[in-house]
Amino acid sequence: MSNNTYSKLIEPSIKDARKRRKEEIKFSIFDINPKYLNFGVGKKYHLKTYGCQGNLSDSEKMAGILEALGFIATDIETEADFVLFNTCAIRENAEERVFGELGRFQKFLKQKPDMIIGICGCMPQEEKTVRRLKKSFPYVKVVFGTHNISSLPEYVYDAFNGQKVVEVLSIEGNIVENIPVKRDHLAKAWVDIMYGCDEFCTYCIVPYTRGKERSRKPESIIEEVEALAKAGYIEVTLLGQNVNAYGKDFTDREYGFANLLEDLNKTSIKRIRYTTSHPRDLDLATIKAMALGGNIMPNLHLPVQSGNNEVLKRMNRKYTKEEYMEKINLLKEYVPGISITTDIIVAFPGETEEQFQDTVELVKEVEFEGAFTFIYSPREGTPAANYENLLTEEQKHDRLNRLNDVVNAHSLKGQMRFENQVVEVLVEGPSKNNPELLCGYSEHNKLVNFTPKTAKVGDLVKVKIIKAYSWHLLGEEL
Ligand code: 5AD
Ligand code: SF4
Numbered sequence: 001m002s003n004n005t006y007s008k009l010i011e012p013s014i015k016d017a018r019k020r021r022k023e024e025i026k027f028s029i030f031d032i033n034p035k036y037l038n039f040g041v042g043k044k045y046h047l048k049t050y051g052c053q054g055n056l057s058d059s060e061k062m063a064g065i066l067e068a069l070g071f072i073a074t075d076i077e078t079e080a081d082f083v084l085f086n087t088c089a090i091r092e093n094a095e096e097r098v099f100g101e102l103g104r105f106q107k108f109l110k111q112k113p114d115m116i117i118g119i120c121g122c123m124p125q126e127e128k129t130v131r132r133l134k135k136s137f138p139y140v141k142v143v144f145g146t147h148n149i150s151s152l153p154e155y156v157y158d159a160f161n162g163q164k165v166v167e168v169l170s171i172e173g174n175i176v177e178n179i180p181v182k183r184d185h186l187a188k189a190w191v192d193i194m195y196g197c198d199e200f201c202t203y204c205i206v207p208y209t210r211g212k213e214r215s216r217k218p219e220s221i222i223e224e225v226e227a228l229a230k231a232g233y234i235e236v237t238l239l240g241q242n243v244n245a246y247g248k249d250f251t252d253r254e255y256g257f258a259n260l261l262e263d264l265n266k267t268s269i270k271r272i273r274y275t276t277s278h279p280r281d282l283d284l285a286t287i288k289a290m291a292l293g294g295n296i297m298p299n300l301h302l303p304v305q306s307g308n309n310e311v312l313k314r315m316n317r318k319y320t321k322e323e324y325m326e327k328i329n330l331l332k333e334y335v336p337g338i339s340i341t342t343d344i345i346v347a348f349p350g351e352t353e354e355q356f357q358d359t360v361e362l363v364k365e366v367e368f369e370g371a372f373t374f375i376y377s378p379r380e381g382t383p384a385a386n387y388e389n390l391l392t393e394e395q396k397h398d399r400l401n402r403l404n405d406v407v408n409a410h411s412l413k414g415q416m417r418f419e420n421q422v423v424e425v426l427v428e429g430p431s432k433n434n435p436e437l438l439c440g441y442s443e444h445n446k447l448v449n450f451t452p453k454t455a456k457v458g459d460l461v462k463v464k465i466i467k468a469y470s471w472h473l474l475g476e477e478l
Contacts, residue, residue, distance in 0.1 A: 004138075007163040008155075011130050012145065014381040016170035017208040020198060025214045025249065026174040028150075032068060036153040039160075040071030046080035047073070050098060051088025053239050053275060054210070055121055057190040058149060059086045062120075064180035065152045073182075078108055082116045082156060084142070089122035089129070089205050091377035098123060102137050109139055116159045118142030120149070124168050125209035128380050134166075144168060146210050150176045172196070173211030177220055187234040187426060187458040193221050193260065194240035199278060201305070202316045202384040203345065203376060206241055213245050218260055225269050234426050234460060235271035238264075243274050244281030258285035265292050270460065271426065273445070275301050280319045282327055291334040298335050299445040302327070303343035307362030308355035311348055314387070321362060328366050339414060339444040341370040346403055347396040348376045349387035356399050363406050369414030369444075371407045375400055408470060415446065415468035422478065423448060427459045442473070451476040 045066045049059040062084065063073065074080050083105060088094045098119070105117055117140050123129045125145040133140050141159045144151065145168040155165045173196050183189055196211040197204075225236055238260075240246060246257040264272055272295050279302055290296055306312050309320045331338050344359060363371065375396045378385040423442035431437035431449040438452045440461075448463055455461040455477050463475040 005163055006166065007158040008165045008167040010167045010169065012125050012127050012168040013170045014127055014208055017125065017211070018381075020172065020212050023172070024251070027217075028174065028176050030150050030176050030179040032065075032153055036069055036157050038070045039153070039157055040066060040069035043071050043081040043160075044074040044079055045071045045082040045084065046075070046077055047084050047086065048101070049086045050094055051086075051090065051122065053190060053237065054192075054241065055086050055088060056184070057192055057239055058121065058146070060181045060183055060190065061149055061179045062086065062152055063182040065149070066156070067182055068180045069153055069156070077105075078112065080115065082118065082160075084118045084120060087119060087121040087123035089126055089209055089379070091374065091379075093377070095123055095129070099132070099137075102140060106137075106139060116141050116156070118144075118155070118159065120144045121146060122205070122209040124166075125170070126205070126380065130166065130168060141165070147171055147173055150179060171211060173214050175214055175216060177216070185428075187232070187428075189228050189233045189236050190239050191221060191224055191228070191236045192216065192240070193238045193243060193274075194246050197241035198245065199242055199318075200316060202314065202387075203348065203379065203382060205379040205382055208381055210241060213242065213249055215246050215249055218247075218255060218263060221260065222263055222267065225264055225267050225272075229267060229269040232458070233269070234458065235273065236264075236269055238272065238274035240274075241276060242278045242281060244277050244283070244286060256283075256285065258283065258289045261286065261289035261296060262292065265289070265294055265296055267295075270295055271297055271443075273297050273299065277302050279304065279324050279327055280317070284330065287327070287330050287334050290331070290338075293335075297443050297445065298337055299339040299341070299443075300331060301341045301343075302331075304362065304366075305343060305345050306348065306351070306355070307359035308351075311351055311355050311358075314350065315345075315348060315384070321358070324362075325365065337444070339369045339446070340366065341372075341445075342366070342368050343372045343374070344403065344407075345374050345376050346399040347389070347391050349384055349389035351376075351391070351399075356403075360403060360406050363403070363410065367410050367413065368407065370411050373400055373403050373407060412468070412470050415470065415473060417468075418442070418444075418446065418465045418473055419468050420465065422462050422464050423473070423475070425450065425455075425461055425463045427452075427455050427457050427461060429457050439472075447472040449474055453477040 143166040147169040194215040425440040427440040431439040462478040465475040
């Protein structure tokens with residue numbers, strides 16, 4: 001049935017994606033062309049999501065759009081009429097996994113030739129991905145990036161009508177409000193506050209895949225959070241690649257991330273978290289806003305990447321180890337008991353053993369309660385991809401293992417401080433390993449498994465912690 005003509009063929013350009021002009025951000029309101037309404041009735045979709053919370057949030061919007069068209073979700077891959085991969089480009093291994101999955105789906109097409117396979121998110125924003133898709137995965141019928149989620153109705157319509165769509169926009173970005181959202185969780189919700197990133201860390205692909213920093217209006221965010229609270233949601237996580245740059249792009253007002261936290265502190269939502277922060281842009285006003293407490297939870301993810309100033313400079317992180325420590329100390333002073341987690345990259349090109357040791361020392365000094373640790377992965381089009389890296393695979397893994405040992409020791413210490421304490425847990429569901437227990441997260445974002453009394457999913461309950469383990473706390477409902 002497919003004649004393989006393209007209804008659209010716009011391929012990515014890293015050169016265009018790198019541009020940052022001073023143009024006004026275009027805001028628009030989502031709406032579905034009546035031509036597509038009910039188009040999905042009788043069809044099932046299966047959405048696979050990889051990567052960060054930004055992608056989880058985008059997937060909830062795409063699910064919302066597909067359901068508005070009449071599609072229904074299925075967990076069974078072979079039942080799906082439309083399969084969409086929402087992908088991550090941050091490291092090579094994330095990408096290889098997706099290519100492997102696309103290969104696996106080719107055999108489903110033999111049994112179900114009408115199945116439409118699509119790919120979106122960060123990977124298609126890269127030139128090399130689209131080249132490889134066209135060459136080795138011609139059966140992928142829908143390819144789009146991070147900027148045009150709102151065009152999904154048109155893409156699926158064209159694909160189901162026998163056409164191929166490749167539409168990847170290498171623009172700085174726009175903001176589309178009112179996209180329907182099908183939330184995955186009953187009590188926790190993602191709230192995008194801004195999109196894109198202007199930091200251009202030399203290892204990172206995100207500023208090229210997600211465009212320039214652009215903020216939603218505070219009124220829209222506050223209204224969304226209030227509506228979520230009214231609908232019974234307990235917790236929101238404010239999302240952005242660099243939330244501390246929130247509001248810098250406003251031309252009509254002086255309003256930053258600290259102001260947003262202060263305003264949201266007055267809303268009726270019970271819990272607020274946010275991610276991700278950039279140490280350079282995290283200011284005293286924000287630390288003071290966190291000190292307001294109440295619904296602002298005492299945990300912070302503050303990626304440091306390296307503990308060595310020379311490496312930080314080559315990463316273009318724009319802060320020193322000393323400046324990072326100053327902010328950590330302020331955070332600990334203003335928000336006593338705060339739980340701080342981080343991201344670290346090892347084996348950045350040229351990182352010496354001494355420079356690596358500086359990172360290990362920093363982990364000990366800060367006493368991070370958790371860290372995502374990564375081996376540096378070169379990304380085509382980023383400056384660091386051209387830096388010479390003489391380390392062997394064995395040396396890279398050895399550094400990662402040694403770092404993880406130190407990180408794990410501190411995580412356990414961060415867990416132990418809760419033994420015999422009472423924490424408040426937002427209940428998520430049955431515990432993974434013991435169905436008689438429930439699980440959820442505490443104020444400090446610790447996973448708690450506990451023996452329930454009356455608690456049910458979505459409740460906020462008091463739990464006495466009996467024992468701390470490396471990756472969870474064990475307790476009983478009071
Ligand atoms: N290689 C390895 N890790 C990376 N990250 C970002 N880019 C790369 C890369 N090229 C890590 C950073 C970031 C986290 C989301 O992923 O630590 O904070
Ligand atoms: Fe990537 Fe740096 Fe932006 Fe984070 S702040 S998304 S690491 S460029």
